[in-house]
Amino acid sequence: MPGTVGRVPTPSVPTPGAPAGPVATGPAAATAHPWAATPLGAPENWDPAVRAVMDVVLDSPVPMALLLGDDLVLHYNEGYAELIGDRHPGALGRPAAEVFAEVWREAGAGEALERVYRRGEPFLEREAVLPADRRGGGPAEPAVFTRGHSPVRDSTGRIVGVLTVSAQTTQLTQQLQSLSDFAAALSGTLTLDDVARVTLRYCLHSFDADRVSLAVDEGAAWRMVRRIRGELLDEADERLPPLWRRIGADSALPAVVTARSGVPSFAADGQPLRDVAADRHDEKIRALAALPLRSSVIRGALTVGYQAPRPWSPAERALLAASAELIGQAAERARRFETQHGTAQLLQRSMLPEQLPDLPRLRIAARYEPGVDGNAAGGDFYDAFLLPSGALGVVLGDVAGHDVQAAARMGQVRAALRALALSDSRPDAVLGGLDRLVGSLGTEGGTHELFVTVVFGVVDVDREVLTLSSAGHPAPLIRRGGPDADAEFVEVPPGPPLGLGGRARTVTVPFRPGDTLLLYSDGVVERRWQDLASGLAGLGAAVSAASSGDPRALCAVATAAVPGATEDDVAVLAVEHAVRPSRSAGMEVPAEPTAPSRVRHWLTAQLTEWQVPEAVVGAAVLCTSELTTNALLHAGTAARVEIDLSAERLLVSVADSGTRGQVTRAQTDTLSSRGRGLGLIEELSDAWGTDPTVRGSTVWFEILIPGSGSRVDAPAAG
Structure with a gap:
């Protein structure tokens, strides 16, 4: 048995009189410890070699501990005290086996120290694990150390303890x-x-x-x-x-x-x-x-x-x-x-209309979102244009595929449809001509896999009717206006996709003031894990529950109606038959620091002139200021603010021409107040969203006018 400085029993209270809270562990603390009451005796009687090692330990900034005697009684410095956390000061003068009882018998723990003590062989632990600081009452978490253990000898060369030097590597x-x-x-x-x-x-x-x-x-x-x-x-x-x-x-x-x-x-x-x-x-x-x-x-x-x-x-x-x-x-x-x-x-959106018709009694909006990862052009398309009769032609179609060829075919179909409609606007005649075109394209390309679906309609405002024809496309949806707003799918006579020689038929339904037509692609309602009926039901419920029939708001509602991601493109076109003509105005916003202030003054003056309720003016000015600042920050280019006021609602949009990629809904939270913007928009508006355009994006919000079916809260203070 190696020599010791004294056999140290395992006392139940090893350090009588020790303070209850944390204490210092430097030289002064070592001198103050009641060593004389322990079997080690007073420090002045310790072996000089041991005393010298103790001085090194106490003066070192590196976590060090000296374990003396057969029981490996602990003595340590301030660095080691921080390392063992709430075990200090109770660990001072106690056997290491007691202090670290929960890990002592694990491999590389107590056995390694005892081997150094008995055999005199130094040992390096590259990944030693001990319970970490438990101060605050929380559970102990393991801490990782690199530790070196060396034998300590007295003046006669006998092993009397073990010196441990620890370097915490938990952070690494x-x-x-x-x-x-x-x-x-x-x-x-x-x-x-x-x-x-x-x-x-x-x-x-x-x-x-x-x-x-x-x-x-x-x-x-x-x-x-x-x-x-x-x-x-x-x-x-x-x-x-x-x-x-x-x-x-x-x-x-x-x-x-x-x-x-x-x-x-x-x-x-x-x-x-x-x-x-x-x-x-x-x-x-x-x-x-x-x-x-x-x-x-x-x-x-x-x-x-x-x-x-x-x-x-x-x-x-x-x-x-x-x-x-x-x-x-x-x-x-x-x-x-x-x-x-x-x-x-850019290829995709360059084939879609940059501007939709601006008509006094019809409000039109559209939305397109790429499928898959947005890294390929697709074949979904929409269009709205005036016919020679004064009616409005509306179309939404889907050419199968997600590549440049699909986008090119989409452009051909869209251009041909508009040309056919301008010569004969009857929906069945238009789809008949398109069927022959698609069949010809398939023959020229040597493929019978050219799959194109389309729905085409004619809106006659004077007669308050809508005539529709479909070639394999999902049924259009109409949100009926009035106090009991509801949505219904139009039962269009089914027809096969284009190119198969089918004959399209038409249906004519009422389209009165307050009604909104919604055309959509199958990417809106189809999900892999559910049947099509569930998707259609979800779309119908969402449109019925919408706060208004505003087309821009309904496009946003439709694209979010069915939960879950889709790998297909999503295209939506909405047309509202307005109860009364709306009033519109716009302002170009330069990329200058004073621009948000100028927008606030212009918007306040314009809405006050239109006698918009004060609560709506305050909410609209706050939201518009946030969106304008956001557009200038992120796009770095000039923006345009447009307002549209109807009897039911105020619609405000802020468009930028930034080219840094598609704007997501989350981006609208990067506003002038950093984190306040999203809360403002959601609190003060009845609907809002973002629409990608050919270049940049448009962020918009809608506030319903009091008395039209929804309460508008006063703007928040500040």
């Missing part, structure tokens, strides 16, 4: 796990906005950084997005497209310099952003790492900064480099997607 272990989660999150990103959002969130939290930025090239220039510690973002903000800042091509920003050179840089202490600081947050940064993104199609860089000096250990540099590698791969995929996606969408 968590960062490695987080890196795996980061890779998984990046794998689901499609756009550079997605990549930036995921990157900023991960790096800020995983590296416990004070500042994180991502820069990417934008042709000859650059754009950068940044997050700082303490920035208040709610759940809605996390879904928003990040706010990019445009940077000049010759910028001296470390991110841009690193992106241009492809060489990483690490500033351990100083003011790396002093000459290029955008604000006080940049000025406070003292340590900054800049890593280039490795990609063949995009240049960029990631920066991670701290307000305190940082040595940038090899492990941390490797972890940052691995993160930048993942970001580069994701950014490359996103750049390729955005390029292809933008081309496909």
Whole structure:
């Protein structure tokens, strides 16, 4: 048995008189401990070699513990006290087997320490697990350490204890796990906005950084997005497209310099952003790492900064480099997607009408959303145009496929339909001519798989009737106006898809003031996991429950009526027979800081002149100001505000011409007040939504006029 400094029994209360709360563990605390009452005796009687080791332990900033005697009684410094959490101060002077009873018998725990003590063989634990700090009453969580155990000898060379030096590696272990989660999150990103959002969130939290930025090239220039510690973002903000800042091509920003050179840089202490600081947050940064993104199609860089000096250990540099590698791969995929996606969408929407007819007694709106991943052109189309008779022709069709050929055929069918209708507007005659055209296209292409469905109608406002004919298309829906609004499907005589030699038939139904016609593609109602009847029932219920028959609102209601994602394109066209003509006005909004204020004054004056109720004016001005600011922030281009007032509702739309990809519903939450906008729109309006256009997007909202069937709340204070 190796020599000891005294046999230490296992007392039930090993340190009588020890304070109940946390105590210091430095030299003064060691001297104050009642060692004389323990079998170890007073410190002045300890062996000089042991006393010297104890002094080293107590003076060291590294977590260290000295375990003495056969019972391996614990003595430790402040670093080790922090490491063991609420076990301190009770662990001082107690056998280690008692202090860590729950893990002592596990492999590599107590057995390793006892082996060092008995055999004198040093031992290194690369991944030691001990329960972590339990302060606050929460459950103990495992912490990971790298620990070295060495025998301690007295002046005669006898082993009297074990010295343990611990380095907590829990953070590194968590960062490695987080890196795996980061890779998984990046794998689901499609756009550079997605990549930036995921990157900023991960790096800020995983590296416990004070500042994180991502820069990417934008042709000859650059754009950068940044997050700082303490920035208040709610759940809605996390879904928003990040706010990019445009940077000049010759910028001296470390991110841009690193992106241009492809060489990483690490500033351990100083003011790396002093000459290029955008604000006080940049000025406070003292340590900054800049890593280039490795990609063949995009240049960029990631920066991670701290307000305190940082040595940038090899492990941390490797972890940052691995993160930048993942970001580069994701950014490359996103750049390729955005390029292809933008081309496909531009092709798709260039074949759809940019402007729908503006008529005094008919209000018209349409909506198109790409299916699959939005990365290919599709064959859904819609159109509305005036006929020689003064009636309105409306059409919605679907050419099977999601490729350029499908889009080209869609363009041919749409152009031919309009030409046929202008010469003979009878729906059955129009579809008869289209049937021959599609059959001819199939013969020329050597395929019998050209599948085209279409519904065509003629709206006669003077006679208050609607005449429809269908070639294999889902039945149109009419929302009947009045106090008891309801929706009904029109029983159009069924006909086969175009190109099969079928004969179309027509049906004529009433279409009175207050009614709204809804044409839609099968992507609106078809889902893989449910039958078509369920989808149609869901659409009918949603349209019946809509707050008004406004066509733009009904398009939004229809596209969201059936839950779940669809792989098909979605196209909707709505036409409302207005009870009375509406009044309209518009304003071009320049991309200037004063633009939102100018919009507020113009809108207030216009609505007051139209004698709109004060509550509606206040709500509309607040919402419009938010949407205008949003459009200017994200598109960076001029916008247009349009208002349309009817007896039932006020409709306001804000259109931008940005080209950064399709706008989603979540984007409307990036408003001037950061997180307040979505709440304002939902609280103060009766319906709202976003519509993609050929270039940019349109965000709109609708407020019902008091007395028309819905209450309008007063605007919130402030």
